[in-house]
Structure formats: structure tokens, C-alpha cells
Amino acid sequence: MNNALLVIAVLSAICGICHCLDHPQGRIVGGEVVSAHFLPYQVSLRRRNSINSAYAHSCGGAILDERTIVTAAHCVYNRLEHNFIVVAGSEVRTGMDGGIVSRVEKLVPHELYNASITDNDIALIFISTPLPLGYRKIATIELADEQPAVGTLGTVSGWGLTRENGFSSAQLQQVQVPLVDSTVCQTAYNWRPITESMLCAAAPGGGKDACDGDSGGPLVVDNKLVGIVSWGEGCARADYPGVYASVPHFRAWIAEQRAKYVSLLTD
Known part of the structure; x- marks a missing residue:
């Protein structure tokens, strides 16, 4: 079993047991449910608080290429790569729904990010396993x-x-x-x-x-x-x-x- 499939299996098992941890943040107000087929660039950035805790949705992101995700700096600022995974091609906030999981290799928040006024609030995430672009519901924007x-x-x-x-x-x-x-x-x-x-x-x-x-x-x-x-x-x-x-x-x-x-x- 390769690393990507191993991650998927482990995460699926964790989420199946505990349904994953609900994150207190996040919303779309006044919207509608949509299929990931129409938003194939959307990813869920999931974070764990410790090595023993489950990964839970914390922020969104968008796929720029098979190794690069763009998100907000405040989502990753002063945090460690090994506490994040990226889930692409899924429509659900917890679990997998057939999505693809990749570990995070590098977090790059903007060097001029200013948390006090949320200025330059952009970051790139470089993932360890390339995403299979064109597979199922996964595409760049x-x-x-x-x-x-x-x-x-x-x-x-x-x-x-x-x-x-x-x-x-x-x-x-x-x-x-x-x-x-x-x-x-x-x-x-x-x-x-x-x-x-x-x-x-x-x-x-x-x-x-x-x-x-x-x-x-x-x-x-x-x-x-x-x-x-x-x-x-x-x-x-x-x-x-x-x-x-x-x-x-x-x-x-x-x-x-x-x-x-x-x-x-x-x-």
C-alpha cells in the first residue's frame, strides 16, 4: 500500500469511529448545497491539535496545480506542517466521500502577513503527494x-x-x-x-x-x-x-x- 492510500485508510478509520471533531469555525450563509463536480478546485484543509487527535476541517483552499494549494495565511500561520492534511474531490466536511488525501510538505504564509489587521492574508501549501488532476472531481483553477x-x-x-x-x-x-x-x-x-x-x-x-x-x-x-x-x-x-x-x-x-x-x- 502506498503512502497516499495508507493515509486514506487511516483517516477513514478514524472518522468512522469518532465522526471526526467538529470545528467551531466555518460557514456559508444564505447558500445552497453544491456538488464538487461544479467546484473541482475546492479543497478541505484539515488540522489536528495533537498527534493523538483526529483531523478536522479548519479552512478551505483552492488547487493551483497538482502540488500547490492556495489558502489564507491566518489558517496556517505559526503552525506545523505535520498537523495538516489536504482533502480534494470531496463534498463532505468530515470523512472522505471518495476524496483524495495528501500530507502537507510545506506551509508558506506571506512574509508580510500582518495578523493585527489581517493584511497580506495569503499562503501557499505544497503537498507531498501530487493530486490526480482530472480524476473524479479534482481540477485546478x-x-x-x-x-x-x-x-x-x-x-x-x-x-x-x-x-x-x-x-x-x-x-x-x-x-x-x-x-x-x-x-x-x-x-x-x-x-x-x-x-x-x-x-x-x-x-x-x-x-x-x-x-x-x-x-x-x-x-x-x-x-x-x-x-x-x-x-x-x-x-x-x-x-x-x-x-x-x-x-x-x-x-x-x-x-x-x-x-x-x-x-x-x-x-
Whole structure:
């Protein structure tokens, strides 16, 4: 049995016994259950608190290539690689559902990540076992070249609470939210900066949103990755847009890190 299959077998056994640990974070508010066939780039980042504990969903992520996942820096900052696995091609928050598991080889949060204002909130995850792209429900997503116009609908997806202070969804969900002008977003968050590395999205009147355990998950427009779930005030509140790391802003950084670490892993 190879390493990938061994990991799958062990994780499946653990989840079958204890149903895995529910993570207190994570949500899609106002959304709908969706098949991973329509979101083949979505992954579940699962973390354990100790060597003896089960892996539980903690954040989302998106597949850039067979060895590279993009997520939020706050999902992995100051944490150890051996406490993470990546599950691709699955629609469930716990267990496997036929998904593919890979161990994490390297965590690379942005070197200028600022936890106090959640700035530069992006990280790359390099995995030890290449993902079988094209197999079942696993595929890459292209990076957006530029930020779409204000009002453009984006699709954000993940597992988690379906309302503020509610319960996590067992199934993958998605919701559409329009992009919001940065000045409007800054007015809402007048106590902290909305920097050029951020973009905002919100449904008029609230009721649709993503944050916390959906952190690191993708915001997609026209099948291109535009944003990474980062932070926000509460859940789907009318006066507070969701804030995302702007993928177009980080394209050069992503390319630099991929070139550096993928070559090291394959040497």
C-alpha cells in the first residue's frame, strides 16, 4: 500500500469511529448545497491539535496545480506542517466521500502577513503527494489577472455555519455575492484599514456571506480565482461586507513561491 492510500485508510478509520471533531469555525450563509463536480478546485484543509487527535476541517483552499494549494495565511500561520492534511474531490466536511488525501510538505504564509489587521492574508501549501488532476472531481483553477468591476457576482464556497452562531454544514455549499467598492468597504470598517491587498463582497441587505472556517476558500468569477476568504464582522450582517485577499494583487508573489518551492520538492 502506498503512502497516499495508507493515509486514506487511516483517516477513514478514524472518522468512522469518532465522526471526526467538529470545528467551531466555518460557514456559508444564505447558500445552497453544491456538488464538487461544479467546484473541482475546492479543497478541505484539515488540522489536528495533537498527534493523538483526529483531523478536522479548519479552512478551505483552492488547487493551483497538482502540488500547490492556495489558502489564507491566518489558517496556517505559526503552525506545523505535520498537523495538516489536504482533502480534494470531496463534498463532505468530515470523512472522505471518495476524496483524495495528501500530507502537507510545506506551509508558506506571506512574509508580510500582518495578523493585527489581517493584511497580506495569503499562503501557499505544497503537498507531498501530487493530486490526480482530472480524476473524479479534482481540477485546478486559473488566477484572475485583474479585479472584476464593482457589482460583479462572485461565487464563494466552503463548509460551515449556515447562520451566525449556528452549526456547520456537513455538505459543501456555495453562495453568490457581488463585489463592493473598496471605499464603501472602508467606510463600513472605519476602525481598520482596507488595504490594496484586500477586496470586499456583500449582498445588498446582508444575508449572504462567508468567513471563519470558510477562511482560505475561493471567491470565483468566470471560473477564475479572484479572492480568498479572509475576514469580516460577524456573519452576513447588512452593514459589513466580507473581506477577501485579492488574488490579482498577489499574482507575482504566487508565481515566485511556486517556482521556488515546487522545484525544491521535485529535485
